[in-house]
Amino acid sequence: MTRFRAALAAAGLLLLSACGSGNDSDSGGGPATLKLSVIPIVDVAPIYLGQQQGFFAEQGLKLQIVTAQGGAAIVPAVVSGQVDFGFSNYTSLILARSKGLPLKVVGPGNASTGQAGKDFGGVLVKAGSPIRTPKDLAGKRVAVNTLNNINDTTVRASIRKAGGDPANVRFTELAFPDMLAALDKGNVDAVQVVEPFLTTGLKAGDRLVASNYVDTAPNLTIAGYFTSQKTASSKPELVKKFSAALQESLRYAAAHPDAARKVLAAYTKISPAVASALILPKWPASVDRASVDTLARLAQQDGLIKTVPDTGGLLP
């Protein structure tokens, strides 16, 4: 019986320690280790560039980049303290905030270029498709990388702007790398892609029918870097240093697009030919608050959330 009790206690301890795993990146001397979780896509090029340029080291930070498959895995990692900062699109952050997750944005990530037809994301159809405008997408099958998130809400916004009815668009979830093949095979009628798939599709003869980010709001802010309220209040120094290094990195990437294209080879499988041709997102110095509010309103309109949360508490 005592052995059984001991085993039970051990199991309980295991459970407890599994729940409360965290790290102490502030402890010890030398440079503070900073863990940042990102998805290895074009949008986060400034981070890799900033690391190369030594912007994080200048702040006394030892940047450790943890790559994640999707944004969904990043939020829990940040909230539980396994990583200090994460990268996510704003619709996900708004969803998390509306459920009461204590998140805080510490810096801008990337934004739409604001130029229709020359944005880093858009809706493609096959060359011979009868779909000519966003309005024609009504009733069609459209692939997005995640349902109930930024891409389907902005495609709906695009359709509404063109005077169409997005109610009966059939969105299907497909990973970006699978989309062009599905479009080619006729499994879907249109795909919402971002770079490098946009350029790849256009080169293969697909046709752009909508720049959904541009249609949603001028200078639409897409994603940002965030932390948990806990990290924000317990490690204010770390947050300050990170935002400073981030700002510097964003500024550098915006001023040196060729360097940004070059750094893609370091962490993605994008070929140099595509890397030199693709459309880079904008890396602004600040978050466009109005566009975050637009995303929150769209999320509520499309039923992702019941009430629009206070975006002021989320933003820096």
Place this chain on the structure above:
Amino acid sequence: MSALGLLRRAALLLAVPALLVAAWWLLTAGSTDFFWPPLSQILGAFDDTWFHGRFTRDVLPSVGRLLAGYLLALVIGVGLGTAIGSVRTLRALLEPVLEFFRAIPPPVLVPILMLFAGIGTGMKILVIVSGCVWPVLLNTVEGVRALDEVLGDTARCYRMRPHSRYVHLVLRGASPQIAAGARQALSIGIILMVISEMFAAGDGVGFTIVQFQRGFAIPQMWTGIILLGLIGVVLSLLFQLVESWALRWYTGLRGSEREG
């Protein structure tokens, strides 16, 4: 069985689940951790989450695809397995290839399956078949190989027709092994049901759980995980019923052998 014996059996059956639920309940009772909500909150969300439309919209399509894929895997596995098990040359020819294909995890095949099976229900059933077929096939091959030679010779002496030889000798003789493979395949099937719904899905239990997770509806996500477990329990109970009916000759035989 006496009433007391029945009670004892029920207690044995339910003791560990009850203990686990109690431990879960107690450990999470005052939890403020967003990702570990109290069990009371999860159970409170259960009815609302699943029994107001989602049962027919998500659960039934999921289970339907699972059963379709599973039955198809059974037919293919048993059919091919008896052929390979019976013909030595075929076995020698195919065994290396089979070992190659069974080692490939079905999830990595999904993008390839999508290229020729599209992104609809067919693709999802195919994913389930591609994983479930192996334990059935390989166990059937072994079962057929291990058939009693004397019985085979006897069947030949009596000039049994191929059809009745197949049904009464080959299938029946291999059925304990086939059942063992089928049982393994069932749990693989549930896993693949969920995985197949993570690609290009629009409904299903696995799809819904992922949606909840991404939307940070954590109690609802937990209800989905519990529901998956319950589906597993129900299917395994059904399997046991079918198995004990189909193998009643075998359990009887084993019983009399043990006594004798």
